[in-house]
Amino acid sequence: MNTDKLLIIVVYVDDIIFGRNEESMIQNFASVMQQEFEMSFLGELTYFLGLQVQQNKYGIFLSQTKYLKQILKKHGMEDSKPVCSPIVTRCNLSSNNESAAVHQPPYRSMIGSLLYLTGTRPDIMHAVGIIGRFQENHKETHLQVVKRISKYLQGTQNFGLWYLEIQILHFMHIQMQIGQEVLMTEIALVVVRSIWVLG
Numbered sequence: 001m002n003t004d005k006l007l008i009i010v011v012y013v014d015d016i017i018f019g020r021n022e023e024s025m026i027q028n029f030a031s032v033m034q035q036e037f038e039m040s041f042l043g044e045l046t047y048f049l050g051l052q053v054q055q056n057k058y059g060i061f062l063s064q065t066k067y068l069k070q071i072l073k074k075h076g077m078e079d080s081k082p083v084c085s086p087i088v089t090r091c092n093l094s095s096n097n098e099s100a101a102v103h104q105p106p107y108r109s110m111i112g113s114l115l116y117l118t119g120t121r122p123d124i125m126h127a128v129g130i131i132g133r134f135q136e137n138h139k140e141t142h143l144q145v146v147k148r149i150s151k152y153l154q155g156t157q158n159f160g161l162w163y164l165e166i167q168i169l170h171f172m173h174i175q176m177q178i179g180q181e182v183l184m185t186e187i188a189l190v191v192v193r194s195i196w197v198l199g
Contacts (some may be wrong), residue, residue, distance in 0.1 A: 017045055051120065052160075062120045063160030068153055071113040075106070075150065082155025083148060087127035091145065099140040107138050110146050117153070120160045124149055 007029065008019040016033065020026060039050055045053050048069035053060065072078040114128045127149050134142045 004007065012049070013046065017048060050116065059162060059164040061160055061162050063158065064120050065116055065157050065160070066198075068117060068157055071110075072150060072154060075110055075113075077147065077150040078156060080147070080151045080154050083151045084133065084155075086124045086149045086152040087130065087145060088148070093130065093134065093142060093145065095134055095137040095139075097139055099143055102138055102140055102143045105137070107143060107146070108135060110150070111135060114146070114149060121153075122158070122161075123159065127152075 004021075005025065006019075006021045007025050009029075011019040016039075018026075018029060020029070033039060033067075034041075035146065047053065050064055052063045052065060055061075069078070072080075111128070111132055115132065118125045118128055127145070131142060131145050131149070164199065184195075
């Protein structure tokens with residue numbers, strides 16, 4: 001068995017994403033899957049669940065610029081003035097402060113959106129972690145911190161994660177036809193069988 005070959009497979013509902021480090025693995029894997037299921041081969045992965053993927057010979061860049069623009073617009077922050085950091089130094093927040101309470105659903109929606117962004121934005125992880133502690137008893141002071149994070153994101157929309165080529169993996173995208181009733185165990189068995197064939 002050749003231990004230099006690598007195939008990574010991600011199955012999410014009706015989407016299958018796979019990465020490989022050897023060209024022949026794409027055709028072999030896609031062929032095995034298409035024999036078992038009706039599917040569309042969408043080619044190189046560029047967008048998935050709000051995640052933008054740019055691949056080239058130097059590595060892979062992951063970002064959420066499109067999703068970020070959508071949430072800034074949704075929360076009325078698309079024209080906000082950018083700030084240089086997501087949170088001020090020595091920010092002391094408490095659930096016992098005297099500021100006014102804020103409406104719960106919009107605040108929670110903002111926090112949820114920010115949490116999803118941390119997947120490609122480790123620069124906001126600390127600030128979002130702090131503000132996420134106040135989901136139950138949030139006040140106007142907490143909302144101001146959330147707005148500051150949004151202002152920071154407004155000025156850094158094109159930030160993301162850059163993975164330099166160490167052993168380059170090339171990611172592809174297959175989508176199963178909607179309406180096809182397939183148990184996840186069936187998909188898993190075919191994936192395992194195709195890996196065995198490729199190995």
